Amino acid sequence: MRSDHGLAVVRMGLVGAGRIGALHARNLARHVAGAELVAVADPRREAAEELAGQYGARPSEVDELLADPEIDAVVIASIAAAHQELVVKAAGAGKAVWCEKPASLTLEQIDRAIAATAAAGVPFQVGFNRRFAADFRAARATVEAGGIGTPQLMRSITRDPGWPAGLSNAAGVRPWTIFRETLIHDFDTLLWLNPGAEPVEVYTRADALIAPEYKADGLLDTAVVMITFDNGAIATAEANFSALYGYDVRGEVFGSKGMVVAGRLPSTAAVHYDATGSHQRTLRSDEEMFRDAYVQELFDFAEVVRGNAEPPVTGEDARRALRIALAAMTSHEQHRPVRLGEVR
Template identity: 75%
Template structure:
C-alpha cells in the first residue's frame, strides 16, 4: 500500500478533459495530499494525451480502459452533463468510488438509477457542489445550524457569471435549461443546505433572455429569478445571470429571527486604488479563482471518504433534492405558475 503524507494513496481516473475537468485534474494532482491522478479519459485522444502528460497519468479514449484496472480506486466524472448518470452507473458497477460534477443527472429517473447503482455496489458517491466547501459559506452554515440567526425567514443565493461588453459570446452554444440545471442548481443546493431540516414546498420562476434576446427563440434563458417557499415558512430567492461585467459574483444570505449571516466576496485582493475616478478594487473573474480552495477541499474530503475515514459530505440524495427544485423551476417557467413540490416526486 502506497502512502503520501501518512495517507493511503487514492488513485483516480478523470473522465472528461474539458475546462472544468482540466481544473480538477490539476487540483487533484498538485493540491490534494494522498491523491494521484492515474488516468485521463476523453474521446478526443489528443486532448486526453495532453492533459495526462502534464501529470504523468496515462491517457485513455474509453472509460472501460480504466474501469477494468484494479489499481484505480475512484472515478472523477467531469464530462458533459447528459452523460453523467450513465457514467456513474458504469463506474459503480465496476466497484469504483464516484465523484461527479453537478448536475449528477438531468432527470429524477436518471439520478434514482445512479443512486441505486452506487448503493447496490456499496461504493462512495459524492457530488460536486463546491460552495459547501468555501470557508465563508461553511461558516454561514455553521451559524445557521448553531441557531445563531434563529429561524430562517428570508434567504438569498445568486450566481452571476462574468460577462463582456460585447454581450454573451457563446449564446448559440448554451443548451436550453442550462441556467436551471447547471447554474442555478448550485444556488438551489446552497439554499437547501442553509435551511437544514426544512423542505421546499413551492417554486415560482420568472426568466427571460435579456443578455442575448436574439437567441431566445432557440431556447436560451440567460436571466432567471426563482422563489422557493419552505415548510418552515422561509422564503428564498435564487437568481442567475450570464453577463456580470464587473466579474464573477456568487453570494448567499440567511436572514432570521435573531439576525443575519452572509457569504460571498467580489474583490480578488484587499487592495483598493484611489484616483481621479474614485475608489477601485480588482474583482474575481472566474469560479476557478473564487473557489480554488473549495474545489481542492471537496476532492480532499472525497479521498477521505474513499479511505473509509468519513462519509461523503455531499450525497446523491443531496443532488436529487437540488435537481427536483431545478425541474420544478423549469416547469414553472413553461407554465407561468407556481409549482407545488413534493419532496418524494
C-alpha cells in the same frame, strides 16, 4: 500501499478533459494530499492525451480506465448529459464515484445512479463546491448554532462574468442550462443553509435579456426563482450570464435574530484611490473564487474512499436540488407556481 503526508494514496481516474476536468486534474496531481491522478479519459482522444501528459498520467478510454484494478475511484467531469451513464458504469466496475453537478438531468436518471452505487456498495459524492468554501461553511455553522434565529429570508446569487459585446457563446448554451447547470448550485446552497426544512413551492421568472435573438432556440440567460420552505422561509435564487464587473456569487440568510452572508466580489483587500475615486479588483472566475473549495471537496472524497468519512454531499442531496430545478422549469413553461409534490 504508498502514503503521502501520512495518508494512504488514493489512485484516481478522471473522465472529462474539458475546462472543469483540467481544473480537477491539476488539483489531483498537485494539491490534493494523498491523491494520485492515474489516467484521463475523454471522447476526444487528443484532449485526454494532452491533459494526461501535463501531469504524468496516462490517456485512456473510459472502459479501459474503469477496468483498471489499480484505480480506486473515478472523478466524472464530462458533459452533464453523460453523468448518469458514467456513474452507473463506474459503480458497476466497483469504483468509488465523485461526479460534477448536476449528477443527472432527470429524476429517473439520478434514481438509477443512486441505486447503482448503493447496489455496488461504493461511495457516491457530488460536486457542489460552495459547501466546501470557508465562508459558506461558516454561514452554515452560524445557522446551525442558532446565530440568526429562525430563517425568514434567504438569497443565493450566481452572476457569471460577461463581456461588453454580449454573450459570446449564446448559440452553444443548451436549453435549461440556467436551471439544471447554473442555478442548481444555488438550489443546493439554499437547501443546505436551511437545514431540516423542505421546499414546498417554486415560482420562476426567466428570459433571454442578454441575447434575446437566441430565445427561440431555448436560451434563457437571466432568471429569478422564488422558493417557499415549510419552516416559513422565503428564498430567492438568481442567475445571470453577463456580469461585466466579475464573478459574483453570494449567499445570505436573514432570520429572527440576525443575518449571515457568504461570498465576496473583491479578489483582494487592496483598494486603489485616485482622482476618479476608489477602485478594487474583482473575482473573474469560479476557479479564482473557489480555488480552495475545489481542492477540499476532492480531499474529502479521498477520505471517503479511505473509509474515514461518509460522503459530505450525496446523491440524495443532488436529487433534492434537481427537483427544485425541474419545478422551476415547469413554472417557467406554465407561468404558475409549482408545488414540489408535483415533481416526483
